[in-house]
Amino acid sequence: MLSTEEIKEIEHAIKLVPHKKAASVEALKVVQEHRRWVSDESLRDVAKFLDMSPEELDSVATFYNMIFRKEVGKHVILVCDSISCWVMGYENLRDQLFNRLGIKYGETTPDGLFTVLPNCCLGTCDCAPAFMIDHDLYRNVKEEQLEEILKRYD
Amino acid sequence: MEKPLTEHIRKDGRPLTLKEYEAIGGYQALRKMLKMTPKEVQALVKDSNLRGRGGAGFSTGLKWSFVPQDDTKPKYLITNADEMEPGTFKDRILLECTPHQLIEGMICAAYAIQANISYVYLRWAYKTAAQAILNAIDEAENAGYLGKNILGSGYDLEMHLHTGVGRYMCGEETALLNSLEGKRANPRAKPPFPQVSGLFGRPTIVNNVETLCCLPHIINNGSEWFKKLSLTADAGTKLYGVSGKVKKPGAWELPMGVTLRELIEEHAGGMQDGLKFRGALPGGASTDFLVEQHLDVKMDYTSVAAAGSRLGTGTVVVLDDKTCPVGFVKNLEHFFAQESCGFCTPCREGLPWVEKILTAIDAGEGNSDDIKLLEHHTRYLGPGNTFCAFAPGAMEPLQSALKYFRDDFEKHIHDKKCSYKLIANALIHEAS
């Protein structure tokens, strides 16, 4: 069931485009904003709301990297793995992150706090290496800062 | 040195408010333009020699002229703010710091093609930019710069922000249209070009952020002024950037046509201590390497092309002598293989193969046929062979790496190991 808040936001998105289906990506984003990820059930609900079949909507949902069709943790860490960060040695940072959290890409910590995902270029190449946690961008990250950064999230 | 695009950017990076923007002459171009006919605006921009800053460098005025002149509605103007090309971080600055400049530019472009609806297609990761743009659109609407009957001119324009959900393909203008329509971001066949059949099947122009930001200045100061900003025949200033192991990575607005050497040695402060310049991608991940012999190439569309590469986005990624070129290219091809939309065969199947070969070589598991196979791919994933420009772009760094760093590939295969890694490990050892 979509919440009234979600419905309100989806309806707003529909207003900006000529037909309902065109709001599909927006609608998925709305649900994800509220629930962190898009479950099969939410997918069906959104599809119904947009007069689409679950197939048609899922076809769109599964195409995009940032629509999560599997459950993610409370905070999603997106590690930039693109060229400038690679040159600047992001791999050490990544490994340290894996060690600290005890998980690898695509996994969620047992306490459900963090999910780590690889991500392409975050557009802050002059401040590599970089990663994002939820909406926060961290640049020029030194390995020794990691602990302190992670502590901000609970 | 004039820096029309960035001179008013605040040191703290906070976006200029409408008031601040107006105080430095903001929205004067709009007022001026509304007195011109759309045709005159097009002519002015065409005359200014502005070339698209999204990477392809196509003449902006010329592109606009393909939009049918009739007044059937709707027509669309879209800002391509999907900046996702690895190594590129220039549009972010404009989006975050001077959103009103972009909005004014968009109104100019929309007016020139008589579009009444416009979208900013923004990359999801640019959270700060999203907020800045939303605020700015609000402010502009309230001030009468957007909406119905702009400044009493009778011209209407609505503007919306659309944030993507992450795929490099969305930056390709036709894939972007599909994405905006709520579909999978597969590219579209051209022809028909978006100028005649674009968003929702209607005439549409897609322009890059930086391209659009140039427009208010061209309208304010004229096309001659704009041309004179440049050191070469390609007009205007350009936002250049440098990343990699240089002393001062960053982005700067400079006259079009500064040399690669000046960028790296002066603006980026030169290579980090103990490292030597080995090569660079002049404009993002999908451009061919330039090497030492090219350091004095002028960084404009024509000159970089003449040197066998593309200016692309003008944001340089530097390769130093302690970084493995095979690993470098492997990282790029991994990116491309991951980001392929999966529509056409060569791209969908060829890129993962290329990545696998590079991974094998990098891990010391390459074999003697691998270079031939890589070359096969650079040939057959070339322009025209694939559905869109994505895969040919992916091949540019690879083909030039095979040209300039071939020894490294051969050595990896022959030695069955990557000696750069040994150096790196040794360095780590030394440090600890």
Place this chain on the structure above:
Amino acid sequence: MVTIYIDNKPYEVKPGKNLLETCLTLGFDLPYFCWHPALGSVGACRQCAVKMFKDADDKTGRLVMSCMEGVTNNQRISISDKTAVDFREGVIEWLMTNHPHDCAVCDEGGSCHLQDMTVMTGHAYRRFNFKKRTHVNQNLGPFINHEMNRCIQCYRCVRFYKDHAGGEDLDVFASKNNVYFGRSEPGTLESEFSGNLSEVCPTGVFTDKTLKSHYTRKWDLTMAPSICQHCSLGCNIIAGERYGDLRMIANRYHGDINGYFICDRGRFGYEFVNAPNRIRQPLHMGQPVDESQMISEISTLLTNSKVIVIGSPRASLQSNFALKKLVGVASFHKGVSQQEQALMELAASILKDGSVHALTMKETEKADAVFILGEDLTNTAPMLALAVRQSVRQQPMLEVSKLSIPEWNDAAARELIQDKKGPLFIATVVETKLDNIATRTFRAAPQDIARLGFAVANLIDSSSPAVANLSEDEKMLADSIAKSLLTAERPAIISGTSCQSDAVLRAAANVASALHKQNKNTGIVLTLPESNSLGLALMGGQSLNAAFEKVKTDQVDTVIILENDLYRHGHAKIIDEFLSKCKSVIVIDHSTNATTSKAQWNIPAGTFAESDGMMVNNEGRTQRFFQVYEKPTIKESWRWIMNIGSAVGNTSIQQWKNFDSVTTAMAHEENLFSGIEKVSPLSNFRMIDGQRVPREPHRYSGRTAMLANVAVSEPKPPEDQDSGLSYTMEGTRALAPSTMIPFFWSPGWNSVQSVNKYQEEVGAALRGGNPGVRLFATTSSQSQYFNEVPEKFKPGENKLWIVPIHHIYGSEELSAKSNSVSKRVSQPYILINAEDAANLQLSEGQVIEFEMDGQSIKLPVMLSTSISMGLAGIPIGLPKLSFIDCPGWGLLNK
């Protein structure tokens, strides 16, 4: 015509086509995957690359995808250019990187487009030595098997299923080299056209699950050209047998009718032929009897008793005709209910009249405004629904051509059109699957649908009868329908017999006639209940009720029933009475049913697979189906009758020898059927070298070993007395006459894609013309209007007006017996308007009892918001439901 140069040789070709189809038409072997003649081009697979040169001096050229380039005058291309050849091989190499190479266990193996193209491009050596990616498969229901690892990502499946057929539950998921084609979750594919995936998919991802259940290589099938038996459209099919079982139905291309596709009822309904309880030998009182004994006993019976016969709308012309000849027209009864007979004769008279052109299915696709009266096409004439789906693209396509985007550029056309649709108006009793593309829909009782039709006709031509007491809404709707039809260039009016209303048919005829006065390009399509209803309607004869009467009044003691389960055409009580009153009941049929179980004599008729025959489809086209295989104890109904007729000394029947003579006799004796002898070449037809056309491909394997468990010597194959086809692989491989093509094959083209080689031009008519003879000429006369405008429907007190609802799976008799189809048959129900239900205090699923002409019927309630108040819908024809003579009042038992 324009000139193009292919490898420096000039060719005169038609402009407007793309290079790929042009090259294929010219006979070149150019590989392709994503392009499909009915789906157009999208340029995804990159398999069809050729070199294109600017001019004669350009020696470098550039690769282009031939499917994405239109032909232009003086164009220069090379197919054999080294880069192009290498690139095409490279594309296969890429496609094969993840392909499982499981041809040996793949149902597609040996008839696989991917295999053919691999061989064609010469790719043989594997350079990819990494791990393959794999996928999980889905259970897609009883019709289609899914094996995703074989996918080469050509996107054809979704383009057919979604874009062409309007299906919503198959799509492409994920991206990069992980794209996945399937459903969101495993489950039965909902589209009525899902079976086409097995032919559209160029490899073994989507295959025919029924074939899999008794699998044989497709080249090991004995095949014959046939006609689908499961509705009145007459789609052309190929039927294939091995070891005495029918194993597969495939599409047989027909440029005017079904094109490249058939519906799932047509593809999977065939399993009734293999049913274990088929009647496979002569039976007397349920016990096997010798054939000659049976014939002699029956002929004695016939000579010494008063005989009537009952024909069938699902039996061939020949069988019905033979039966009629056996006893004379006065004793020949049509074997359908009064109601049904009246409707099919009315439909026949409208079509025969010929003033409005009866559209082919291809023409219906091209109609630019469509008005459907009373038909839920998806369930009554499925392929026509598919045609209508294409028709709504006609008006928007004008915009496409305005921008000079060629029609074949499918992706560009769809992006430009978006969801714009041309005019389509649907007036039916309940919602239909086509509603989602309709401009407007109208839900009402058949009477009111007819009234709307009459009103539209009257608005188009005021000399047609006017309709009193229309509501404002109806007036506005009629007005907008009339306007749309009048502004169209090629309007089509579609109706039929399925809502059992003569008024609806008349209204449709009036609209068509009125429109035709203004626009000569107007077309009409009427659907009929069964595969040969129209043929039967044209044959003369008496009604079934007359037969009942004759028996009641002791004028009869023997009845011969031809391929007809009377219990589907009359009340069980009446039929029971009728059959028990007859002293001898002789039933000629192939499948057991309520009627066959009451017979003293069961004569084992051939199904279409074991028979030669002809049927008349809904456009009045007579088409022939050929016997696929011989069964010693089974014969065509007409042949049994011929033998019996000879034995009783019927002099005209004694002249008959084989199919030709029955057919020619019919053509000569029955005015309306003159010309049917030309439907197919005569039985003495031989190919140019004196040989027959083989039913088996020359790759057919193991023939000499097939019966080795019985005898080591290979028995003499049967000889076909009725056609120029042979029962073996012996014969000529050259192009057979278009009616006689048993399968499509061409060197290097082992899959169905070889049909290209049989067409005059890719996607056009078969070489030698599309099969069939149309019986009705279009005349230039102006027809009379029907004047009987019905009264407005008025809901009753404590009663509901019962109307028929059709189901693609279940309402048709034979397909419902098919194992796979039976799994899709719905349970009986009565559909009631939700408000009515509330008033009657009924809820979903609750069983309700009502009386209808003497019968008491109990059915669970199903609620609907679309059916009008006062109406109730009943799924007629379902195996579990007895005959209900609707429409009519059902009195509620409180």
